[in-house]
Amino acid sequence: MESSDPKELIVTWHYRVCRIQFAHYDAATHFERLNLLLGVPVIVLSAAVGTTIFATLTRSPSPRTQIYVGLLSVTAAVLASLQTFLRFSERAEKHRACGAKYAGLKTELEMIRAFPREPLEMQKFLESFGAKWAALHGESPTIPERIYARATSRVESIKGELALVTTGIPKT
Numbered sequence: 001m002e003s004s005d006p007k008e009l010i011v012t013w014h015y016r017v018c019r020i021q022f023a024h025y026d027a028a029t030h031f032e033r034l035n036l037l038l039g040v041p042v043i044v045l046s047a048a049v050g051t052t053i054f055a056t057l058t059r060s061p062s063p064r065t066q067i068y069v070g071l072l073s074v075t076a077a078v079l080a081s082l083q084t085f086l087r088f089s090e091r092a093e094k095h096r097a098c099g100a101k102y103a104g105l106k107t108e109l110e111m112i113r114a115f116p117r118e119p120l121e122m123q124k125f126l127e128s129f130g131a132k133w134a135a136l137h138g139e140s141p142t143i144p145e146r147i148y149a150r151a152t153s154r155v156e157s158i159k160g161e162l163a164l165v166t167t168g169i170p171k172t
Contacts, residue, residue, distance in 0.1 A: 006122045007113075014109045015155060017102055017133070018162060023143045024099035030122035030147055036084040045076035083094035091141060098140045105133060 052061075052069050061069070084142070112125055143151075 006119070006126060007116070009126065010109055010113055013107065013129070013133075014113070015162060017109060017158065019148075019151050019155040020100050020143075021102035021106055021115065021164045022138075022154055023148045024095045024102060024140070025144050026147045026151055027141075028092045028095035030100060030144070031088045034086070035083065035088035035092060038079050038086075038088065042079045042083060043074055045072050045079070049073045049076060094141045095143070099138070101136050103138065105129070 013160070049069055049072050052065070052072075056065065108129060112122075117125060
């Protein structure tokens with residue numbers, strides 16, 4: 001259950017937003033790596049097939065060469081199809097964009113921590129912030145569980161540093 005004290009609530013939300021931001025950036029990196037893992041072999045295999053076919057234009061290749069080139073061609077096509085189907089590049093970009101939006105939310109929380117407001121103004125801020133966060137959560141792609149757990153560990157390891165981001169909030 002979240003605290004009824006606005007300062008404590010802001011600190012809690014700051015940790016949570018930071019964790020989600022880290023997780024989205026980590027997911028973006030993860031999906032970029034997967035994209036490269038499929039994309040580079042597609043390029044290499046396609047180049048090898050094209051070069052081999054070009055080199056055998058003047059002479060008839062052996063059956064073994066034909067089989068190898070055929071296997072390389074099929075492998076390149078399968079990897080390219082997987083790359084298209086799994087959309088790792090698109091998923092990486094979506095996570096990066098969400099990470100940037102969460103960074104914006106985190107900045108808002110850091111500003112409110114640095115410059116506290118009167119209770120009524122604070123309540124309006126918290127309500128508005130909660131609505132923005134909910135909307136962003138609704139449009140965000142799912143973060144793989146393993147990546148989210150790693151981000152949670154990272155935030156826990158720097159929790160003291162996060163508490164010192166602004167003055168006025170003691171280190172917990």
